[in-house]
Amino acid sequence: MMIREATGADWPRVWPFMREIVAAGETYTYPRDLGEERAREMWMLAAPGRTVVAVGDDGAILGTAKMNPNHMGGSSHIASASFMVDARHAGHGTGRALGEHVLEWARGEGYRAMQFNAVVESNTRAVGLWRSLGFAVMTTLPEGFLHPTLGYVGLHIMYRAL
Amino acid sequence: MMIREATGADWPRVWPFMREIVAAGETYTYPRDLGEERAREMWMLAAPGRTVVAVGDDGAILGTAKMNPNHMGGSSHIASASFMVDARHAGHGTGRALGEHVLEWARGEGYRAMQFNAVVESNTRAVGLWRSLGFAVMTTLPEGFLHPTLGYVGLHIMYRAL
Numbered sequence: 140m141m142i143r144e145a146t147g148a149d150w151p152r153v154w155p156f157m158r159e160i161v162a163a164g165e166t167y168t169y170p171r172d173l174g175e176e177r178a179r180e181m182w183m184l185a186a187p188g189r190t191v192v193a194v195g196d197d198g199a200i201l202g203t204a205k206m207n208p209n210h211m212g213g214s215s216h217i218a219s220a221s222f223m224v225d226a227r228h229a230g231h232g233t234g235r236a237l238g239e240h241v242l243e244w245a246r247g248e249g250y251r252a253m254q255f256n257a258v259v260e261s262n263t264r265a266v267g268l269w270r271s272l273g274f275a276v277m278t279t280l281p282e283g284f285l286h287p288t289l290g291y292v293g294l295h296i297m298y299r300a301l
Numbered sequence: 302m303m304i305r306e307a308t309g310a311d312w313p314r315v316w317p318f319m320r321e322i323v324a325a326g327e328t329y330t331y332p333r334d335l336g337e338e339r340a341r342e343m344w345m346l347a348a349p350g351r352t353v354v355a356v357g358d359d360g361a362i363l364g365t366a367k368m369n370p371n372h373m374g375g376s377s378h379i380a381s382a383s384f385m386v387d388a389r390h391a392g393h394g395t396g397r398a399l400g401e402h403v404l405e406w407a408r409g410e411g412y413r414a415m416q417f418n419a420v421v422e423s424n425t426r427a428v429g430l431w432r433s434l435g436f437a438v439m440t441t442l443p444e445g446f447l448h449p450t451l452g453y454v455g456l457h458i459m460y461r462a463l
Contacts, residue, residue: 161374168376210419212323213447214330214416214456254442256418265413278440280460284375294376296458298442 140233142240145190145203152200153192153214157182157224164287168257173293191240192231201228204237218250239273241256246301253299259284259294274299302395305400307352307365307438312341314362315354318387319344327447328427330419353402363390366399368406371416380412400434408463415461420456421446436461
């Protein structure tokens with residue numbers, strides 16, 4: 140697997156699994172009927188943000204991450220990031236590799252911390268992965284997320300210093 | 302004092318005190334050199350957001366608030382809001398009146414909670430006001446805000462159910 144900058148040519152291979160993840164409505168605070176144009180604007184970031192893809196040895200796109208400042212002004216030293224892994228390629232370390240990559244990027248860019256604003260409590264795989272990468276659940280907004288089958292669940296804010 | 306919808310005609314009377322507050326860099330996570338055009342885009346919201354002004358008995362604009370969804374999709378039931386009070390009119394209950402107003406608005410719109418994403422820990426007047434209006438400090442991001450004279454201080458995330 141290699142992680143490299145995403146290009147416009149990658150988007151048609153990113154959107155199909157991103158659309159599936161967003162339409163499921165279980166892990167992202169995006170509208171489930173998010174359209175392709177808006178999705179592309181939200182995901183494919185220009186500087187100071189950045190978007191990467193994880194590419195398998197066979198050339199398949201396994202997943203993608205975007206990273207960006209999380210605040211402006213006096214809090215512009217806090218970064219954020221978001222991740223999508225193709226369900227057909229899950230469980231092979233793509234999420235972890237992308238997580239390590241964005242932490243390295245943020246350190247290199249001089250950020251002092253990374254904050255995830257909205258991690259769905261029931262997305263235990265993601266929560267466990269971020270914990271293993273040094274993130275702490277700073278708080279859980281009670282009933283912060285309406286899950287399509289579980290009903291209201293908590294919404295974690297996760298954070299780690301860099 | 303009355304609180305009413307902000308109109309384009311109000312902006313030239315809002316921007317002078319907003320510019321002062323932003324340039325001071327003590328309470329808002331906005332760039333201190335924020336330009337007027339960008340400030341207007343960020344502050345004067347169209348639906349589903351909304352912006353109001355508090356007007357004194359003599360017609361002076363005492364302060365302003367904007368209110369908006371804080372998340373999308375499964376967390377779109379959480380609202381947020383921001384406030385600016387003209388320093389020349391501080392201490393007369395304008396902040397409290399605006400705070401009560403946005404809570405009423407959010408309830409009326411069907412939101413279930415209100416979240417403030419970035420309340421500077423050293424802004425004790427604001428923190429005390431929001432506490433008195435039922436908000437709790439859910440967590441404090443350590444060294445989350447670089448204050449121009451105090452150095453790094455914490456950044457509160459405040460929240461209340463509606």
